[in-house]
Amino acid sequence: LSGIEQGTDTTWAILRMFKELAVPADIDGNEIVMTANIGISMYPADGEHSEELLSNSKMALVEATEQGRGEFLFYNKDMNNLSRQVLKIESQLHQALEREELYLNFQPIVNISTGKVEKVEALIRWNHPEFSSVATDIFVKIAEHSGTIKSIGRWVIQRACRQLLSWRSNGHPDLIMSINLSAVQFYQRDLAEDIIAIVKEEGILPQTIVFELTETALLRKKDNVFKIISRLHSEGFNIALDDFGIGYSSIEYLQSFPIDLVKIDRSLMINFPNDTHAISIVSGIISLCHNLGIRVTAEGVEHEAQLSMLQDLMCDEVQGYLISKPLLAEDTTEFLESTYSRRMIRKVNTTQSKREHRQNNTSLADILNSLPT
Incomplete structure (x- = not known):
């Protein structure tokens, strides 16, 4: 093999x-x-x-x-043990939905211009009865290989829509939900129609949903993927390209697919803004996307210096632990209504005000030259 x-x-x-x-x-x-x-x-x-x-x-x-x-x-005996553990998790994953062991966390996303929590991203978690918690990337991959990703994917969309309807009906009428789609889900030919039916049944407007897909999904059965996301986009759903800036990043995707939003991968935030190369890459992505009419979200934002520089570079949205870690639904509700959330918004607005008071002709070169060498 x-x-x-x-x-x-x-x-x-x-x-x-x-x-x-x-x-x-x-x-x-x-x-x-x-x-x-x-x-x-x-x-x-x-x-x-x-x-x-x-x-x-x-x-x-x-x-x-x-x-x-x-x-x-x-x-290799270690591989034997690992293989057996994977098979055990796979068999239990079939029952996880019935036992209500799966649940969603939500991570807030802030609009830099307004300082408001504009979106939340739904993130699946598994409270495993034996292993306590199983890393999401591990059990999602197992679900993809075992074929349970279809039922799990439908469950995620249903639960996320229901939670969004609750929030929009109780004081957060403009909130938008971001939902991840697995690359393997695009092998399902009726995926678009299935999603449209679920969202309609839950009473949610397509314009309030963002579906995130990775470049890996675009590489698989490209024609089929194009048909699916084009159908979703024509229905009013927003399409986001996740983890942008790593792997097979290509301008071709931004030109040929109906992409509304690009999410800069968190790995590009590791040395940002202390490294001039990191700034150049992030700046280039933002500029490219804006020229194509695509909004940009920076993931993995953990420090105010990152937020300040992203504002200088005219990034649209930020997501990361500086704003909030992923939270349970009830904790997300509390966050949306808490004084901390309002303080975070004020922090964003304060940083925005500082930027607006700088000289209007400040260039990227000026920013790069101001960094320590």
């Missing part, structure tokens, strides 16, 4: 093999069901040469055969 990004990806490939083998085959009128045992070695951890890898996989195969039919084992 080639193109394997993580060792656990091998587990899913093997399970697909077993699934295909489980389909009965008709041979001369006789129904034959095949089984298999598989031994696995991984390059380069288990060997750098084909002979060594083959030898180690044979040793793993012998041990797998001793355990019975339909078994597979990795030569």
Whole structure:
């Protein structure tokens, strides 16, 4: 197998093999069901040469055969344990929705110009009965491989819409909800129609929803993805390109897809604004997007110096721990109505006022030259 990004990806490939083998085959009128045992070695951890890898996989195969039919084992014992843990989480993930173990957190997003909390991003979490909490990127990837992402994705949209309706009906009529779509969800041909039906059923206007997708989604079945997001966009939903600035960032996406918002990846905030290269990259992204009529949100904002510089660069929105960490729904309600939220807004406005009092002809070069070397 080639193109394997993580060792656990091998587990899913093997399970697909077993699934295909489980389909009965008709041979001369006789129904034959095949089984298999598989031994696995991984390059380069288990060997750098084909002979060594083959030898180690044979040793793993012998041990797998001793355990019975339909078994597979990795030569590396740690990979065996990890694979078993992944399979255990996958089986429990099927029941997580029924047991109400999944829930949403919400992270506020502030409009720099107004200083108001304009949006909240819905973030799924899993309160696992055994592992307490499972990292979101881990169980989402498991859901993608196991096929449960469709039902989980529908649940996220339903819950997020219901919560948004509650907030908009109780003192926050302009609030907008941002929801992430997995790249794998775009393999679902009726995804757009399914989303439209859910949102309509929940009584939410499409204009109050932003759907976030990553560049990885755009790389998969490009034509199908284009049809889906074009359909959503024509219905009135806003489309955001998430994690922009890493990986396969391409101007082509901004030109050819109906993108309303770009979210600058948090990794670009690590050395911002202390590093001139970081400022140049962020400034370039903001300028490019604005020239294309696309709004920009900076993720991972944790310091006032970052906020101040982003205002200088005319960024539209900020999101990060400087504003708030992701919160439970009830805590988000309290945040929206709290004195802290209003203080944060005043802080944004104060920084905005300082910027407006600077000389109007301040250029990016002036900003760069003012930084410590």
